[in-house]
Amino acid sequence: MTIERKLHLNRVGGASLVNSPPVFSHDGKLLFCTCGPTVKIFSTNTGKCVQRLISLKGDITGVVLHPRNKLQVITSTCQGELTVWDYEDGISLQSINVSWNISNIASHPNISDYILICTGEKRSGVLRKVWIDSFSGAKTRTEEVATRVSMTMPCPIGFLKSGEQIVYIKKGDKICVMDMERSVEANVGRKDGKITCFACNPIEDYIATGHVTGRINFWYNLGSGADTRHQSALMSSNHWHSHPVSDVAFTPGGSSLLSVGSEGVLVEWHYKRGDDRNFLPRLSASCRHVVTSNDGSMWVVTHIDNSISIATNQYQVKHSIHGLSAVDICDRPSDLTFYYDHRTKSCITTGKTGHLMFYDPNADQELYSVDITHENCLGQLQSKEKLYSEITRVCTQVSEDSDSSWMATVEVSKMEKLNNASRMKLWVLDKDDKWWKLNTVINDAHKSEITRLCFRPTNSDTDQSYLVSAGADGLVKLWGMVTKGGSSHWSCTATASYRKLPAVHCDFSQDGSVLAVAFRHTVCLLDPLTLDITRVLLSNDRSNPVEKLVLGKFSCQHMIIIVSEKSMQAFDLLKGSVSWVVDLHISHIAVDYMSEFMFAVSDVNDLYVIKPTCAEPLYTHRQLTENNVFSIFAIPYSDSDRWLKDDCSDIPWLARSKLYVTDSSLSVFTLSVSDNMQNILPSIGGSQDSRFMNPIAHILEKSANVSTGRGNLSELAAHGADVSSTVKAITDSPAHILPSVTEYCARFLTSFLSNLKVQEAPVSCSNAPVIENQAVAGDSSKLSPNSDCLILESVTAKSPQSGQMDFLHGL
Structure with missing residues (x-):
């Protein structure tokens, strides 16, 4: 049965929270963060998302406070759309469109006539004024201010004092101060390297610049026409960062300066008292931006792992906001991208370094994070040298009938000039503490890479938990609980191999009665308790090894889908023969745990919905995303998605679960009947502040x-x-x-x-x-x-x- 109804791919979550600096509300109670086509508004008191501003005209590139109304903000998009929002109600009030792609936007509370936008891409852009009156329905009025503006700055536009003078960087080594009457340029010495960031003092005529050498320079009286040819405007220079300075920001009173870098440390410089400084160390990851509230009581630091730290001026982290991590995507194994967790009805992926994140795609938020490696986070440059342990495999127990819930992880320590050491860890969920506790650590469970982990599904007949691990060393190992000396731990109870071929993938049947293991181009069916080989299936494509295999669910339990580099084929275990073969390269395949349907994505990003007993796909969606598909997974509907479930009740493969797709930018998409993202996003009214x-x-x-x-x-x-x-x-x-x-x-x-x-x-x-x-x-x-x-x-x-x-x- 082919579904003729057209479905739409809508982006519902993911994306980066740290592409542009966050913005505090006037009272400091709210934090505005751009995230793809939305602006997420977080409460600084609870750290929860209380509102979303959804743009239908592309990704939002910046957000600023409206200079005339404290209850409104202005956003810009990459498609040239400027929108005025009532952020408490989450509705757009006015919009205009300019003829250029907008990459940054800036405003000043003392300038009520216009806002500034940066147009252009890559390293150089054009600075323009957009008059506020243009939003009221009058003709769009713009004016070009400057050219060759450096776009590599976190905030390419700054204001001196009352906002009458505009500051920007030109060619990476020139500070430009501009007003209506004159323009002043200060040449920066080459000894300090190119400028990576800058900030303007809100009270005095100071400008601070951060450099690639880690040095911070303070400039004085640039806006007063000082003789900059001999660097007489250079007041002082400080140096603590060992890597390039990522961002700097003055406190509202202008008495101190905040700086961040890849060291993961926030530094507060009391520059008027010499080299006096304070530190907020051990932040979650390398830093990207730093922002202060209007009263200076709170600081916000964004990190390269797509997280945000809200700290107080007493050097304490108040809240941490985590998005989907976008660090080292290309280095991660595809099996670990998004793994479905039956217990929490969420997915597991890597969070910050050494952690697993339990992510709820329905609410687009992190449920919790588990520290797996228990290692300190090193700086960005050190991490690229692989001086840390990386999580390579993870799986959780499928069935909820068992008294205990288990999770297995594999981590590999990668260090230069040393052999990689692997550790397999078994974690048990404590029912009292509601947290994962380490039960067993197995060093070097296999002599080479562990390619797959899977728990045997438990049922009412067997409460014993079993884990199977497949390795490139050609061994398949069965792990079970062993009690000795009053304590229980996991131990290997059986092993199997086939002609010394590497085991590349394995999977259990839905009832746990059959274990299928792929040894290169051969698939073997094993007894799940003894690992005795009961049947051998030869792949139709013997010239290419098997990449993935999946056993069917419910009415298709007797089917096995085998994926190789050039084909996808289905075996019928009852007939003992091949049912169908399709010459197609499948890069990702996922099962719906609530039905018999499967989802497959080709190497050209085409989606196919299949039923293992039928060769013809039920639904085909061409070119899912422009970026490469990173992962696909299906999550059962939650209570808040009942209305969406009713809309898809006539589509069998969307009647019980919701299909999610992620691309290389870690944006999360879903297929739905509606083509409007506002109609499919879950409500966040239950977590709103009372004043909303x-x-x-x-x-x-x-x-x-x-x-x-x-x-x-x-x-x-x-x-x-x-x-x-x-x-x-x-x-x-x-x-x-x-x-x-x-x-x-x-x-x-x-x-x-x-x-x-x-x-x-x-x-x-x-x-x-x-x-x-x-x-x-x-x-x-x-x-x-x-x-x-x-x-x-x-x-x-x-x-x-x-x-x-x-x-x-x-x-």
């Missing part, structure tokens, strides 16, 4: 706390089958655009009756209605006044949760 809620949301929040003891609106909405979408529409809509109560009240009440139907026999208000357990459309326009009374009575009688009606009476 409208009056209806406040009533629901208060009622939920009283009746259920919980303050999560999504949990309250889950009481009804279709009520979640109605609650989402009411609570997420700004107060000033909500319709009248008469328009949405009836629809809101009838949403609780999605599974009820009144019989066609005529009834009256005095008679009790007859209810059938059948679905009906909740259209309030078709209900008579009498039926409204009956519906309210039936809801009260039908619903076992008293909290459902408590807050309705409050309305």
